[in-house]
Amino acid sequence: MLRQTFFASRRVCYAFCKVFGNREFSISATNKMRLLQFKYQDKQKVGIELKDGGDVINLTDADPQFPDNMVAFLEKGESLLNAARKYSGAQSHIITRSEIKLLSPVTRPDKIICVGMNYKDHCLEQNAPIPEEPIIFSKFPSCIIASGDPIVLPKISDSVDWEVELAVVIGKRGKNIEESEAMDYVAGYTVAHDVSARDWQMQKNGKQWLLGKTFDTFCPLGPVIVTKDALPNPHKLALCCLVNNFPMQDSSTDQLIFKTEEIIAWVSQFSTLEPGDLILTGTPPGVGVFRKPPVYMKPGDVITCEVEGIGRITNTVVAEE
Known part of the structure; x- marks a missing residue:
């Protein structure tokens, strides 16, 4: 039975692999964020990705309370995450994807x-x-x-x-x-x-x-x-x-x-x-x-x-x- 379950899982996930590359995951609510690190104009920044593979909100330049690296960002705790959420629906400080180099998050x-x-x-x-x-x-x-x-x-x-x-x-x-x-x-x-x-x-x-x-x-x-x-x-x-x-x-x-x-x-x-x-x-x-x-x-x-x-x-x- 375990082996049958294993192969069934492979079939399901093979279908996932076939279609996943074309899917986009949009942010449906402001409390759900896609956080990333990137380089912009040769400087490291922290931001929010608007959708999978899409443009980003440049948090680091939007407000001095946001640091330029993710570890420092997370060290500031839930209060900074909540501050970032307020920017997730903003129309300012948006950088197009072609302008950045993606870094490890x-x-x-x-x-x-x-x-x-x-x-x-x-x-x-x-x-x-x-x-x-x-x-x-x-x-x-x-x-x-x-x-x-x-x-x-x-x-x-x-x-x-x-x-x-x-x-x-x-x-x-x-x-x-x-x-x-x-x-x-x-x-x-x-x-x-x-x-x-x-x-x-x-x-x-x-x-x-x-x-x-x-x-x-x-x-x-x-x-x-x-x-x-x-x-x-x-x-x-x-x-x-x-x-x-x-x-x-x-x-x-x-x-x-x-x-x-x-x-x-x-x-x-x-x-x-x-x-x-x-x-x-x-x-x-x-x-x-x-x-x-x-x-x-x-x-x-x-x-x-x-x-x-x-x-x-x-x-x-x-x-x-």
């Missing part, structure tokens, strides 16, 4: 926390048992890039793989957070690509995962942060990864073993969560390493990761010079 967070083996269907594809507690690893903030930036294949790896993920963006500081209160600490969600060098993850360095996960450019992120009120149920979203427009991963966040609240409560026992921290919640099946034969990224590949209700990030693969 969060740069240099304090932490990138990742959860491994967190999809039931991903466990199924590798005949692995369902974990009894979250499997946690990390990536260095230096590996973050934006949609449109190149993923660089390191010379010392020949097994670089894709992993689409829903990422949770922390909005306020917290330690020993109760599961029932965990969503109070969430600012919103974004799309993450947990690029993975499988040889360094599974064979080298004592089989610790860290080095295989954190080469430079191994965390494409974006295109925006969708505030949590825009996605009231993050555990029922289609997500997929396309390689050269061919769907390799397609599933739903309803396959998550440990949900957002559980992960936040678990991690906060060990580490204080800070505004701007990222939690990558895991990847579904379809990764290259478990294909027969395995398939890995090569120079010239174009990788697109998509999550329903948030958007898509696309990166071209290049060889390290």
